[in-house]
Amino acid sequence: MPRYAFRIEYDGGPFCGWQRQAGGQPSVQQAIEEALARLEPGAHRIGAAGRTDAGVHATGQVAHADLAKDWDPFKLMGALNWHLKPAPVAILACARVADDFHARFSAHERRYTFRLMARRAPAVLERGLVWQVAHPLDLQAMQAGAAYLIGRHDFTTFRSVMCQAESPVKSIDEIRIEELPCPGGQEFRLHLRARSFLHNQVRSITGTLERVGAGAWAPERVKEALEAKSRAACGPVCPPQGLCLTGVGYPSDPFAG
Amino acid sequence: MPRYAFRIEYDGGPFCGWQRQAGGQPSVQQAIEEALARLEPGAHRIGAAGRTDAGVHATGQVAHADLAKDWDPFKLMGALNWHLKPAPVAILACARVADDFHARFSAHERRYTFRLMARRAPAVLERGLVWQVAHPLDLQAMQAGAAYLIGRHDFTTFRSVMCQAESPVKSIDEIRIEELPCPGGQEFRLHLRARSFLHNQVRSITGTLERVGAGAWAPERVKEALEAKSRAACGPVCPPQGLCLTGVGYPSDPFAG
Known part of the structure; x- marks a missing residue:
């Protein structure tokens, strides 16, 4: 067949x-x-x-x-x-x-983008496509927190207790955070790239970085949370609607040509 | 009050x-x-x-x-x-x-953006926010067609027969067309800026430029259509869902400070 x-x-x-x-x-x-x-x-x-x-x-x-x-x-x-x-x-x-x-x-690579809107007025045109918080966020702080997660680590802190992967060790190749124009507020896009992700890993990371952006966590606390290798050290897991699987990489692109 | x-x-x-x-x-x-x-x-x-x-x-x-x-x-x-x-x-x-x-x-300026998606697969995440056509479009041809419309002209060709404006003469300050990444196709954004627009002017212009992008019209035909000063010379008026009023300009920004 x-x-x-x-x-x-x-x-x-x-x-x-x-x-x-x-x-x-x-x-x-x-x-x-x-x-x-x-x-x-x-x-x-x-x-x-x-x-x-x-x-x-x-x-x-x-x-x-x-x-x-x-x-x-x-x-x-x-x-x-x-x-x-x-x-x-x-x-x-x-x-x-x-x-x-x-x-x-x-597949040897998965790419996800998380859209995070920070403004008081409700999302209207982007409803269902962003996770919204009502307070401003600090881009540099989130970038500093994300830097601790790049590379090969035990991500026990950042995976669901329901995760069925045999090992909590994964390599994150990239977490790029950009700020885009957003009428009346801020929009951030978090671009994550890895060979594979653990269950709820992206949402656990995003929820934690939001705490850093809000000033509730110092960026260094992300390093401490990672090193704790404990689910209890994770920030709040954020809701799903901001998350989008944007691409999958293969040794040769099946759709080329 | x-x-x-x-x-x-x-x-x-x-x-x-x-x-x-x-x-x-x-x-x-x-x-x-x-x-x-x-x-x-x-x-x-x-x-x-x-x-x-x-x-x-x-x-x-x-x-x-x-x-x-x-x-x-x-x-x-x-x-x-x-x-x-x-x-x-x-x-x-x-x-x-x-x-x-x-x-x-x-107000001394209105800014509109029109989102035009060109791909065969239906718009899913952007449903209701774009006008979709199933054939590819040529960015340079649309830009060449748009150039004829910049400046002060009699826009009789590009206004609704229901338009209540006293004069069909308007000045368009900018029509900037950009192409953005779009999975499986093309997305174009047409950014239009003028003191004010006639009824259906943006949709009449966009529908006409789509014909140019599709290759059905030579870019020069936009000039001929404008000079005809006749509604019958206009391309098809495109549907509304791609259109967005993105900003209004005032002598001093009421929301500054």
Whole structure:
């Protein structure tokens, strides 16, 4: 059966996350599997690089599925987008890939962006796409706090107690924080890049850095929290709606050419 | 009665436009006037710099209203935002202004941004905030077409037949078009700046420039259309949801300091 890779965008708001749940709540995986079943009857299985949580968005999720027919990738993309409507899920690219391509296990890099708005007036146009706090934040302080997290560390402090990864040791390659113009306030974007992340790692880091930006934590306390290797040392885990999986890296780009 | 100026953000999607309509459809003006009535009982009247159409958004609308009480502007902003919920309208700034300040007549500049997405896959995260076309667009061609519209011209071609302005002569100070990264396609932002605009002028210009970007019109045809001074020479008027009023200029910034 030919294997296809998909680059996928979705609004995580109405979903219980990427992954199908036993309770039958709507998941992104289920929405795409049902669209695949409209093209080729029967059960389908699509596996993604990042199993995003409820409410988390994506502009660069990657997943793969096997189909019976030899589809033209461009037509397959169009047909899936047609059947996905009106769900807020879009296939941005589609490619035929080798049988041993695996969206999750072949990936060597995940990129996330977290949007954090700091202003008193409620987010209106960006509602559901940002985490909002009502007080100003200090960019330099957040950058100083983030610097302690770059590199290979035991991230026990910054992972969910439900995390199923065997080891809490991960390497974070980049945490770049930029400030963008925002009418009536501030908007920050935190860009994180790593081979892989632990469960709730990005939201644990962002929630902690927000405390630093607010002045409640000195930047050095991030280092102490990391070294404590204790979940209790983490700042508050922030809500999901500011988070977006923006890209997944592979040894060779499945969508190139 | 003390006069207050407000800087306002709104999602135009659920509204019939800024202005109250006789039919009683929800308008942004009505939403704010009703919030004012929660603070000071009785009828209120708020006047805006730009009477945006149905579906058009704002991040920098400016309006003024007279109130009986001597409000602290910061507290007034918070109280209005509280009473505006859950309508997608937010007061970003509030200031006490001179009695002769008039949001519309004191303004000497309006700035609009139009977001135009060119890709096959449907807009998901930006749904309702962009106008989407399915074919690629040429940035340089759109810039060349736009250049013919800069300066003082008779814009009869580019205004609605319903436009109530006495004269079709307007000066456009700037049309800056930038291309931004967009997963799976292109995004363009058209930034337009003028003392004032005619009814449907921005959407008439954007719809025409899209034809140029698509290659259906040569850039020079924009010049011919302008010189024809005929509504029939205009390209198709584009839909409202990509349009946003981003700012209004005054001789002195009412919100400074």
